Amino acid sequence: MLAEEIREVHGESGGTYGSPRVTAELREKGRRVNEKRVARIMRTFSITGIRLRRR
Numbered sequence: 001m002l003a004e005e006i007r008e009v010h011g012e013s014g015g016t017y018g019s020p021r022v023t024a025e026l027r028e029k030g031r032r033v034n035e036k037r038v039a040r041i042m043r044t045f046s047i048t049g050i051r052l053r054r055r
Contacts, residue, residue, distance in 0.1 A: 003041050005031065010047055018042075018049030 009025045010017055017025070019039035026033050042048070 002031075002033070003045050005029075006038060006041055006047060007045070010042075010049075016050045021049075
């Protein structure tokens with residue numbers, strides 16, 4: 001169930017959000033989650049954010 005919500009938030013961001021931002025979005029929606037748990041679930045389901053490089 002939590003993985004579905006993570007996919008939803010990740011999809012809304014265009015696939016750019018990593019675990020810290022996904023956690024923040026879920027907390028705004030009223031979910032009580034820990035960043036480590038979100039990161040673990042994202043790793044399990046191969047959900048990755050985009051890494052931006054500095055110019």
